[in-house]
Amino acid sequence: MTKETAPERQNGCVLSIAGLSIHYPLRHTTIRAVENVDLAVHGNEVLGLAGESGSGKSTLALGVLRLLRPPGRVTAGQIHFDGVELLEQSEGRFRELRWRRFAYIPQGSMSALNPVMRLQDQFSDTLVAHGERMAPAALRARCTEALHGVGLEPDILPRYPHELSGGMRQRICIALALLLGPQLIIADEPTSALDVISQRVVLETLAEARRAIGASMLLIGHDMALLAQVTDRLGIMYAGRLVEMSTTRALFANPQHPYTRRLIASIPDVKDRRAFVSEAGESEAQWPLDAPMVEVAAGHFVRPWQGGEGSSREGAAG
Amino acid sequence: MSETLLELRDVHKSFRRGLRQRVAALQGVDLQVSADRPQIITIAGESGSGKSTLGLLALGFLAADGGEVRFRGQELRRLRGASLREFRRSVQAIFQNPFAAFNPFYPVDHILRLTLRNFARNFADEGTQALETADRQRSPVRGRTEMDAAIDEALRALRLDPAAVLGKYPHQLSGGQLQRVMLARAFLLRPRLIIADEPVSMIDASLRAVVLGNMWELKERYGISQLYITHDLSTARQISDTILILYRGRIVEIGAMDRVLDDPQHPYTQLLIQAIPRPDPAQRWQVPLDWQRDDQDVEARDTESGCAFYARCSQRMDRCLAAVPPLLATPADTRAACYLYEGEGVPAS
Numbered sequence: 225m226t227k228e229t230a231p232e233r234q235n236g237c238v239l240s241i242a243g244l245s246i247h248y249p250l251r252h253t254t255i256r257a258v259e260n261v262d263l264a265v266h267g268n269e270v271l272g273l274a275g276e277s278g279s280g281k282s283t284l285a286l287g288v289l290r291l292l293r294p295p296g297r298v299t300a301g302q303i304h305f306d307g308v309e310l311l312e313q314s315e316g317r318f319r320e321l322r323w324r325r326f327a328y329i330p331q332g333s334m335s336a337l338n339p340v341m342r343l344q345d346q347f348s349d350t351l352v353a354h355g356e357r358m359a360p361a362a363l364r365a366r367c368t369e370a371l372h373g374v375g376l377e378p379d380i381l382p383r384y385p386h387e388l389s390g391g392m393r394q395r396i397c398i399a400l401a402l403l404l405g406p407q408l409i410i411a412d413e414p415t416s417a418l419d420v421i422s423q424r425v426v427l428e429t430l431a432e433a434r435r436a437i438g439a440s441m442l443l444i445g446h447d448m449a450l451l452a453q454v455t456d457r458l459g460i461m462y463a464g465r466l467v468e469m470s471t472t473r474a475l476f477a478n479p480q481h482p483y484t485r486r487l488i489a490s491i492p493d494v495k496d497r498r499a500f501v502s503e504a505g506e507s508e509a510q511w512p513l514d515a516p517m518v519e520v521a522a523g524h525f526v527r528p529w530q531g532g533e534g535s536s537r538e539g540a541a542g
Numbered sequence: 543m544s545e546t547l548l549e550l551r552d553v554h555k556s557f558r559r560g561l562r563q564r565v566a567a568l569q570g571v572d573l574q575v576s577a578d579r580p581q582i583i584t585i586a587g588e589s590g591s592g593k594s595t596l597g598l599l600a601l602g603f604l605a606a607d608g609g610e611v612r613f614r615g616q617e618l619r620r621l622r623g624a625s626l627r628e629f630r631r632s633v634q635a636i637f638q639n640p641f642a643a644f645n646p647f648y649p650v651d652h653i654l655r656l657t658l659r660n661f662a663r664n665f666a667d668e669g670t671q672a673l674e675t676a677d678r679q680r681s682p683v684r685g686r687t688e689m690d691a692a693i694d695e696a697l698r699a700l701r702l703d704p705a706a707v708l709g710k711y712p713h714q715l716s717g718g719q720l721q722r723v724m725l726a727r728a729f730l731l732r733p734r735l736i737i738a739d740e741p742v743s744m745i746d747a748s749l750r751a752v753v754l755g756n757m758w759e760l761k762e763r764y765g766i767s768q769l770y771i772t773h774d775l776s777t778a779r780q781i782s783d784t785i786l787i788l789y790r791g792r793i794v795e796i797g798a799m800d801r802v803l804d805d806p807q808h809p810y811t812q813l814l815i816q817a818i819p820r821p822d823p824a825q826r827w828q829v830p831l832d833w834q835r836d837d838q839d840v841e842a843r844d845t846e847s848g849c850a851f852y853a854r855c856s857q858r859m860d861r862c863l864a865a866v867p868p869l870l871a872t873p874a875d876t877r878a879a880c881y882l883y884e885g886e887g888v889p890a891s
Contacts, residue, residue: 276746390589419588419773424817424831446747449776449821472823490751491821492776494803 236267237304238408238440239288239326244301246280246287257283257296259464259513265408270434270441272455272472274448274487280464281444282331285410288442289328290318306407324354326408327401329430331416331444336397337385343396344381350400370399373433375425391422398430405437412444427454448491452476457523460484465513470524480526483511547577547614547734547767548600548633554608555595567595569791570609575735577614580765582757584778584799586814587788593771596788597739600769601635631664634728638740640720644712650723651708654693655686657727664731696726699764700756718749725756729764736760739771754781775818779803787811790850793869797876807872808880810851849879857882 246258258280265271275281286292288303288310303310305326310318322328330336338346347367351358358366368378374395385393394414401409414430415423431454434441445451451458452472459469460483468481479485517525550573556566573596575583587593598604599611602618611618613629621629637643644653697704700722707715707723715723721741728736738757742750758781760766772778778785779799786796787810795808806812816831848863849855855862861881870883 276748420775420817420819421588421813421831424819424827428827428831447819448747449819452821452823453819453826455823476821476823486748488821490748492751492754492774492780493821494776494779494815494818495820497779 237264238267238306239265239442240302240304241284241288242302242304244284244287244303245299246283246292246296247299248296250295256464258287260300261461261464261466262517263459263466263469265440265442268438268440269456270431270443270454272451272458273442273444273461274446274451274458275461276446279461281461282412284461285328285412285442285444289322289326289410291328320354323350323401323406324404325406326410327404327406329397329401329409329411329414331412331414337393339385342382342384346396347381347400347403350403354404356404366403370403373402373436374399374429389422390418391426394418394422394426395429398426398433402433402437402439405439407439409434409439409441410444411441413446414443415450416445416447423450448487449493460487462511463513465527466517467511467513467527467529468525469517470521470526474521474524478521478524480520480524482529484526545577545614546574546612548575549573549612549615550596550600550609551612552609553596553599553606553611555592555599555604555606566791567592568599568606571596571788571791571793573600573786575767575769577734580761580767581783582761582768582770582781584775584782584785585769585771585788586773586775586778586785588773588814590790591788592791593773593788594739595791597635597737597769597771601633601737602629627661627664631661631731632734634731634733634736636721636724636728636736636738636741639744640717640724641712641744643724644720646712649709649711650715651690651693654696654723654727654730655689657730658689658692661731692730693726696730697723699729699760700726701752701759702726716749717745718753721745721753722756725753725760729760729766732764733766735767735769737769737771740773741770742777743772743774750777751780757781775803775815787814792850792866793879794851795876795878796869797872797874801874801876805874805876807874807876807883808851808878809855809857809882811878813854813856849881 241261241263244258244261245256248255248257261284263271273281273284283292283296287298290310292298298311301311305321308321310321313321337343341349344367347370348363351363351366364378367381371378371380376392376395376399380388380392385396388396398414411430415426418426427450443451443455455472457470458472458475459466460475460481461467462483468475468479468484475484476488479488511529513527515528517527519525550571553568553571554566555568556564559565571592573583585593585596595604599606602611605619613621613633616625618629644650693708694704697707702719702722707719712720725736741757742753745753754777757768757770761768770778770782782799784797785799785802787794787802787808789810795802795806795811802811803815806815813831819827848865849867852858852862859881867879867881869877869879872878872883
């Protein structure tokens with residue numbers, strides 16, 4: 225997806241990642257967690273990134289946020305955010321951008337809140353740390369507004385995190401992420417620890433709040449059914465590489481890469497009892513992962529899996 | 543009258559929270575697993591609904607505060623000697639985290655052999671009346687060759703390639719493989735019932751179907767019943783025959799799986815099914831969930847005496863606060879703990 229995506233960059237692209245690689249050099253080997261990934265998040269869209277554990281999707285988010293833990297580091301590529309090359313920024317400059325311009329909702333944000341701080345202090349800390357000094361009354365008004373955005377009342381502000389349910393804590397994390405009005409929200413499995421009802425409430429809240437401030441979102445997850453519900457476009461990651469990227473509708477209607485097909489075929493549907501995939505896929509070790517991605521339909525990119533464009537074109541016809 | 547393998551009768555269980563409080567995890571739950579007809583029963587509910595407690599009680603890992611858990615008619619806590627060993631063999635457990643279930647210092651074949659050795663007496667114990675005829679014909683598994691043959695057979699029953707897993711240490715296998723080895727371990731003992739608590743929730747989506755397929759086969763081909771404890775109704779749909787929905791320690795709806803999921807009767811079940819994402823971008827959530835939000839006050843005050851779902855229910859009535867609704871027969875041929883169905887017929891108890 226090098227030349228093919230070039231036009232996309234012009235029309236209001238918020239985040240564009242080109243050739244990004246993140247490696248973990250170990251003593252005897254190097255783990256290539258993310259390898260040569262290109263993707264773009266456009267203005268006001270929700271881009272989903274799906275893949276199994278170990279596919280590199282969370283590492284990619286951490287790389288963009290500069291939160292990788294050593295020995296992991298970005299070894300190649302560019303990350304453009306709203307015209308700024310993030311990898312070239314100093315730590316100080318980067319801190320000014322992070323949270324103010326792009327915020328993060330971490331995986332397992334059930335435990336992302338400080339357990340010994342009242343919620344109001346966590347809100348004011350966030351504001352102060354990003355240079356928003358304000359009078360107590362203004363602070364309270366700001367917090368109230370943020371809480372209303374996620375459907376909570378300000379009377380919970382004096383509480384501690386353990387006094388809230390999981391769904392409420394998750395909504396607090398969303399409120400904190402949206403507090404400074406970012407242009408981009410990076411959410412890593414924001415609902416993975418919740419039951420289905422809270423999950424839906426939290427996701428609807430997140431979608432609404434995002435729409436209200438006109439932010440874009442990079443939503444990382446492994447639950448394909450959930451991603452089908454909320455994303456505009458969807459990228460599929462496998463072994464650190466992007467293997468397919470398209471609009472969500474096209475991806476579900478016409479999946480190309482065998483891995484994408486298997487992923488979609490294996491989703492259980494509550495309305496429909498399916499035949500079992502009795503064996504795991506056999507030939508995955510042979511999928512070539514370094515061939516450049518091919519555009520099989522407008523905006524639908526896929527990595528050829530049988531040594532050449534021909535096979536994927538054939539797939540598109542079938 | 544069919545024989546009952548395992549039965550929970552009006553089971554109550556509560557846990558202490560702090561010095562004074564008690565949290566009721568289960569409040570009067572009944573459940574029967576037939577000994578004649580193998581079936582997969584899903585126990586579904588959100589976190590905190592008591593579904594895992596139910597599994598632990600059925601395994602005898604926890605003792606009930608009230609009510610009885612019976613294995614072949616005998617109370618679990620009164621089982622001794624051969625009949626206790628027989629229960630331990632017949633009812634096997636699979637848990638959520640396959641990475642934590644194995645001793646990391648031993649290769650899997652050692653772990654499987656250990657299982658056989660631990661239960662060797664069961665197979666040798668010809669006096670145990672409860673042993674299946676098929677099992678009694680089996681010679682006691684003693685020698686190494688015999689053990690290895692049994693292990694090989696068990697792995698193949700789970701469609702695992704013995705060569706790919708034997709001799710490997712747990713960290714060398716994927717979560718899906720480990721969970722299937724766990725099922726093989728259970729299968730070695732020819733159990734009558736497997737209690738599986740969220741067995742696929744930590745496994746990647748594309749392998750989930752394989753493990754579920756294994757569970758289905760264990761029932762269909764080998765007649766092993768299962769209690770499938772999960773919060774995920776979509777996977778329950780794929781394998782189970784009967785479903786039981788728990789909410790705050792009580793059964794709110796129970797019935798044949800297709801009936802409950804296609805035509806849910808209890809307002810909670812309806813809400814639960816509405817909230818499940820469909821894997822189809824053309825069928826997105828349209829209307830917001832139909833429920834009462836921000837009603838924490840009612841919740842704390844009133845659920846003691848009445849229906850636990852009152853605070854979130856969209857169809858609540860005053861009488862729901864007065865007493866806990868019993869399980870009533872519904873037009874969809876299920877039973878639901880909701881006063882909406884009071885006129886529908888005789889209370890099915």
